[in-house]
Amino acid sequence: xxxxxxxxxxxxxxxxxxxxxxxxxxxxxxxxxxxxxxxxxxxxxxxxxxxxxxxxxxxxxxxxxxxxxxxxxxxxxxxxxxxxxxxxxxxxxxxxxxxxxxxxxxxxxxxxxxxxxxxxxxxxxxxxxxxxxxxxxxxxxxxxxxxxxxxxxxxxxxxxxxxxxxxxxxxxxxxxxxxxxxxxxxxxxxxxxxxxxxxxxxxxxxxxxxxxxxxxxxxxxxxxxxxxxxxxxxxxxxxxxxxxxxxxxxxxxxxxxxxxxxxxxxxxxxxxxxxxxxxxxxxxxxxxxxxxxxxxxxxxxxxxxxxxxxxxxxxxx
Amino acid sequence: xxxxxxxxxxxxxxxxxxxxxxxxxxxxxxxxxxxxxxxxxxxxxxxxxxxxxxxxxxxxxxxxxxxxxxxxxxxxxxxxxxxxxxxxxxxxxxxxxxxxxxxxxxxxxxxxxxxxxxxxxxxxxxxxxxxxxxxxxxxxxxxxxxxxxxxxxxxxxxxxxxxxxxxxxxxxxxxxxxxxxxxxxxxxxxxxxxxxxxxxxxxxxxxxxxxxxxxxxxxxxxxxxxxxxxxxxxxxxxxxxxxxxxxxxxxxxxxxxxxxxxxxxxxxxxxxxxxxxxxxxxxxxxxxxxxxxxxxxxxxxxxxxxxxxxxxxxxxx
Numbered sequence: 309x310x311x312x313x314x315x316x317x318x319x320x321x322x323x324x325x326x327x328x329x330x331x332x333x334x335x336x337x338x339x340x341x342x343x344x345x346x347x348x349x350x351x352x353x354x355x356x357x358x359x360x361x362x363x364x365x366x367x368x369x370x371x372x373x374x375x376x377x378x379x380x381x382x383x384x385x386x387x388x389x390x391x392x393x394x395x396x397x398x399x400x401x402x403x404x405x406x407x408x409x410x411x412x413x414x415x416x417x418x419x420x421x422x423x424x425x426x427x428x429x430x431x432x433x434x435x436x437x438x439x440x441x442x443x444x445x446x447x448x449x450x451x452x453x454x455x456x457x458x459x460x461x462x463x464x465x466x467x468x469x470x471x472x473x474x475x476x477x478x479x480x481x482x483x484x485x486x487x488x489x490x491x492x493x494x495x496x497x498x499x500x501x502x503x504x505x506x507x508x509x510x511x512x513x514x515x516x517x518x519x520x521x522x523x524x525x526x527x528x529x530x531x532x533x534x535x536x537x538x539x540x541x542x543x544x545x546x547x548x549x550x551x552x553x554x555x556x557x558x559x560x561x562x563x564x565x566x567x568x569x570x571x572x573x574x575x576x577x578x579x580x581x582x583x584x585x586x587x588x589x590x591x592x593x594x595x596x597x598x599x600x601x602x603x604x605x606x607x608x609x610x611x612x613x614x615x616x617x618x619x620x621x622x623x624x625x
Numbered sequence: 626x627x628x629x630x631x632x633x634x635x636x637x638x639x640x641x642x643x644x645x646x647x648x649x650x651x652x653x654x655x656x657x658x659x660x661x662x663x664x665x666x667x668x669x670x671x672x673x674x675x676x677x678x679x680x681x682x683x684x685x686x687x688x689x690x691x692x693x694x695x696x697x698x699x700x701x702x703x704x705x706x707x708x709x710x711x712x713x714x715x716x717x718x719x720x721x722x723x724x725x726x727x728x729x730x731x732x733x734x735x736x737x738x739x740x741x742x743x744x745x746x747x748x749x750x751x752x753x754x755x756x757x758x759x760x761x762x763x764x765x766x767x768x769x770x771x772x773x774x775x776x777x778x779x780x781x782x783x784x785x786x787x788x789x790x791x792x793x794x795x796x797x798x799x800x801x802x803x804x805x806x807x808x809x810x811x812x813x814x815x816x817x818x819x820x821x822x823x824x825x826x827x828x829x830x831x832x833x834x835x836x837x838x839x840x841x842x843x844x845x846x847x848x849x850x851x852x853x854x855x856x857x858x859x860x861x862x863x864x865x866x867x868x869x870x871x872x873x874x875x876x877x878x879x880x881x882x883x884x885x886x887x888x889x890x891x892x893x894x895x896x897x898x899x900x901x902x903x904x905x906x907x908x909x910x911x912x913x914x915x916x917x918x919x920x921x922x923x924x925x926x927x928x929x930x931x932x933x934x935x936x937x938x939x940x941x942x
Contacts, residue, residue, distance in 0.1 A: 331648065352896045572933060579669045579929035581896040612896035616889060622939050 309547035311462035313500035316493065319366040319462040320469060326365045326398055327355050330467075332474040332606075335577050342593055344600035347475035348574075349467055352582045352612025356418070358539075359467055359490055359610050360391035360454075366463030367452045368395040376401050378448035383429075383436040385411040386539055387611055388454040393424030404449050406440045408432075414615055455487030456545040465493025471606045472501055479603040482589035484610050485509040485518045485559070486540035488548030494608065495555035506557045510592040512537045513561040518544045522552070522559045536564055536620055539585030539611065560597035567591045568620045574609070584620065586610040626864035628779035630817035633810065636683040636779040637786060643682045643715055644672055647784075649791040649923075652894050659910050661917035664792035665891075666784055669899045669929025673735070675856075676784050676807055676927050677708035677771075683780030684769045685712040693718050695765035700746075700753040702728040703856055704928055705771040710741030721766050723757045725749075731932055772804030773862040782810025788923045789818055796920040799906035801927050802826040802835045802876070803857035805865030811925065812872035823874045827909040829854045830878040835861045839869065839876045853881055853937055856902030856928065877915060883908035885937045891926070901937065903927040 311319075333348045351359040368380055379402035382392050389405045396403035405424040407416060408431035419426060429439035444451055452460065467490070468481060481498050485491045495507045511518050515537070517530035521544060530543040544552070562570075571587035573594070574580060589607040592598050598605070628636075650665045668676040685697055696719035699709050706722045713720035722741040724733060725748035736743060746756035761768055769777065784807070785798060798815050802808045812824045828835050832854070834847035838861060847860040861869070879887075888904035890911070891897060906924040909915050915922070 357896065575898050575933060579674065579898040581892050581898060616892060616936070616938060619933070619936070619939070621933060622936070 309456070309458045309461070310551050311458050311465065311493070311496060313497060315462045316465040316469065316497045319459070320466040322369050323362055323365040323463060323466065326395070327361055328353060329470055330354055332471060333578055333580070337577055342600045344602060345604045346593065346600070347471065347478065347604065347606045348578065349471040349606060349608045350580060351467055352580060352586055352609050354611070356387065356391045356394050356422070357611055357613040358387035358391065359464055359608070360387040361394065362466050363457070363460035363463035363489060364388065364391035364395040364452065365398070367457060367459040368392070368399050368401070370459045371450060375450055378450065379404060380452045381440055381444050381447070381449040382406070382452050382454060383440040384454050385415060387613055389415065389424065390418040390422060392452055393419045393422035397423045402447070402449070404443045404447060406436055406443060408436060412615060414613070455489030456547060461489050461493045461548070463493070464490045465497040467608060468494045468497045468606070469501070471608070472498065475604065475606055477604055478505055478606045480506040480508060480598065481606040481608070482508050482510050482592060482598060483608045484537070484540055484585050484588040485511050485544060486542040486585065488518065488544040488552060490608065490610060491556065492548040492551040495551060499555050507555060508592070508598055509552065509556055509559040510589045511559060511561050512540055512567060512588060513563055515540050516561045518552070519559045519561045521549060522556070536567055537585040537588055539583065540588065560592050562588060562591040562595050562597060566595045570594050572621055581612045581614060582609050583611045583614040586612065626773070626775045626778070627868050628775050628782065628810070628813060630814055632779045633782040633786065633814045636776070637783040639686050640679055640682040640780060640783065643712070644678055645670060646787055647671055649788060650895055650897070654894055659917045661919060662921045663910065663917070664788065664795065664921065664923045665895065666788040666923060666925045667897060668784055669897060669903055669926050671928070673704065673708045673711050673739070674928055674930040675704035675708065676781055676925070677704040678711065679783050680774070680777035680780035680806060681705065681708035681712040681769065682715070684774060684776040685709070685716050685718070687776045688767060692767055695767065696721060697769045698757055698761050698764070698766040699723070699769050699771060700757040701771050702732060704930055706732065706741065707735040707739060709769055710736045710739035714740045719764070719766070721760045721764060723753055723760060725753060729932060731930070772806030773864060778806050778810045778865070780810070781807040782814040784925060785811045785814045785923070786818070788925070789815065792921065792923055794921055795822055795923045797823040797825060797915065798923040798925070799825050799827050799909060799915060800925045801854070801857055801902050801905040802828050802861060803859040803902065805835065805861040805869060807925065807927060808873065809865040809868040812868060816872050824872060825909070825915055826869065826873055826876040827906045828876060828878050829857055829884060829905060830880055832857050833878045835869070836876045836878045838866060839873070854884055854902040854905055856900065857905065877909050879905060879908040879912050879914060883912045887911050889938055898929045898931060899926050900928050900931040903929065
C-alpha cells in the first residue's frame, strides 16, 4: 500500500480536471518573524475545502466501470466524507457515507450538498466500522478508507508536487499528521523529487500518537483527545506508519495555545480562513520546534472548513 | 482632478514594484446561487490589507524629490493611514498621520508598524482637519488626501485593469463607495477600456449619502452613521461625485444584515478574510439589487482588515 512517485504522477494526471491547483502564499511579515522563508500551500482553497479532495477523486476515478457503478462507501465525520461524496457525484455513482450522530451540522450539510447518501451511527469507532461494513454488504460499494488506501495516499501526494514546482529549492516540508495519508504521500513524492528535503510531521501534543509511535518504533494508539485540531484526532494508519518510518525525518508536537495563535496569525496576516488542523505546521514554527532560520520551508495548510460560530479565540457567551 | 486612462496606466507602471497583483477568485457555489458568473478581485490580499496601497504608493512616488523629502501627511482612522505610512517608508520619507483618539488599537499598531509618525486628535472632522493642517504647516509635508486626490484616484483605478485582464468580457463591475476614490478610478478605467461595462456603486443603506446624492444631482452629506462597513462611513468627495455622475450607471444600497451575511458567506465559501466594507458588493448580489442572471460580474473586495475579536456574527459575551 505504498505508491511510488510514478503512481503519484498518474494520480495527478487523473485528478487534475477535478481539483484546484491551489496557490502558494508567502508573507514578508512571517518571514521576518522567523528568519526564514515560508511557503504556504493553500489547500484550504481546495475543492470541498481540503486536500482530501485529491485522494478521494483519485480513488473514485481509479475504479473500473463495473466496480464504480456499485458506488463507494466510507465512514468519516470530517473532510473526507464531503470530498468522497463530491468525487462520486463527479463520476455519477453513489457515495454511502456513515457519520456518527454527533457530527457537526455543517459537515452533514456538506455531504448532503454533494448528494452523499447518509447513514448515521453511534459515535464509536466500533459502530462506525460495523455500520459501514453493513452498508457495503448491502450495496456492493467499494470502501474508500480515509487514509489506509493506496489511491488516497497517492492523491494526497500530489499537493507537494505542486508546492515544489511553485517554491523550488525547499529545505524542509511541514505537514500535519492525523491518519497519515497526507504525510505519507507528501514524504514519498518529496523524497523522490529531492532526497535532501527534510520532511517533518507536525502534531498536536494533545493527540501525540504519531510522535510516540515514531519514537517507540511501533504504533501506540491514540486514546481520547479533545485537541482543537479535529482533523488530527486519529491514530496513524499502519501502512502510513511504515512509510513514515522510512521517509519522515522527525515528528514534532505543538501546544493547543500555539495552534490557536497560529490559526489567528494566518487569518490576520495571510487573510485566509484555515481550520485548526491546517494551522498546526505554522504552530510548530511559532513554538520553535523546527529549525527555520535561513531555510526555505513549505507548509501544507490542509483545509479551511471551520465553524465560524465557534472560533477558538472567542469567549463563549 | 479627473485622471484619464493614460494616467491610470502610468500609475500602474509606477506602483507595480510595490504592490501585489491580487488574484481573481470564483466560486461554482456562488455562481449557481445567483445564476451568473462572479469574479472577485481580492484586494484583501493587497499590501497593508487593502486597495488603499495602490493610491498611496502612486501619490508618494509621483512627488518630485524635493517635495517628497519634506514628507507626506494625512488624517485617517482607517486603511489609508497604514497604506500611506507604508508607501512613505518605501520611499524613505516621513509620513505624518493624524488619527482620532478613538481609533482602534489594531489600526494604530499598523501605522506604527510601518513607521508612521502619529499625532492624535479629538474624534471630530474639524479637529482632524485642523490638526492635519497644523502638522503640514510645521513640517512642510504634502497632504495626501484619502480620496480627493488625483494620484490617489489614478492608483485605485489600477485594480480594475487587472480584473478585466483576468476576467475578460465582464458585463458589470460592482465597487463599494465611501469617499469615492476607488469608485471614480474604477469607473474611469473600466469605461475607457470597454464602454459597454456597467458600473454599479454599492453602499450601506445606513450610509446612503452617495445613493441620495446620485439621485438628487448634488452632494448630500452623510450625517452620523454606525454602519458595520466602517470603511464607508464617509461622504463622497466632490471631484469623485462629478466623475461618478458622468460614468457610473447606478448606486444601490444594502442592509446591515446583508453585509454580515455576505461577509460570512465569503469567509465560508471563498475561505478568505474580508472586512465588512469589502463584502458590500456581494451583499448587493445577495439582496438582488443588481441584475446578475446570465451575466459576468466583477466584484472588488476592497480589504481584509478586521478585528477578529469583534466579528459581527458572534454574540458579545
